[in-house]
Amino acid sequence: MVRPSATRQSHNTEACRGAWTGEEDQKLVQAIELYGPRRWNVVAANAGLNRCGRSCRLRWLNYLRPNIKIGNITDQEEDLILRLHKLLGNRWSLIAGRLPGRTDNEIKNYWNSHLSKKIKLQNQNRVLKMESMHTQPPEIDAVKVLEDNEKATTKVEEESKTTRFIEGDDLFHCADEDPLSLEWMSKFLDLDESWFEFA
């Protein structure tokens, strides 16, 4: 569905640009206290900022809202992201919803800059290991290694697509919960992964 007028309206290009200043943040928080963190165009119009509603929303969700955690993703969180990504694919908001205080943008960035490389390396190592186990000549066919790596990555992606069985995003949304809840989530995923191995 293409609605150019709507797109134009919600992208006031002159009013949406640039990094946020401390002063802008303050004004935004004050406006949200008055109008609530939902009516973004109302907030934007009344905050005294040269920003559009969606820019305000993004700033609030990613940096200003209470209980937000920025940076220092722990090993436990990283492990959880890896498992959830295996289950849910690139559904960053769903993954973020299961990591208290983390945002979809942060997880997406973390995945793109850290974890995707990590996974590629793991796949590469796995393929090399398999290669060495077979009776093929010792020299490695670099093209084949890359192809196999791609195949392995695609397989993981396909698996994640076919395993999106968790219906209802609010089912166990825990964005505002205690970080300790990561433990039960890990246990849940352990159970879940063993189920898939069994199946």
Add this chain to the structure above:
DNA sequence: AATTTGCCCAACCGCAGACTC
């Protein structure tokens, strides 16, 4: 010391579903 390169991450964009009138 100056320049180039590569990486990270905050912010933007397009799309699509939900909502309102």
Add this chain to the structure above:
DNA sequence: GGAGTCTGCGGTTGGGCAAAT
């Protein structure tokens, strides 16, 4: 019921910084 508007999501971009040359 349909057009217009709002909101949320995921992909992408580009500025800033550190490391390498």
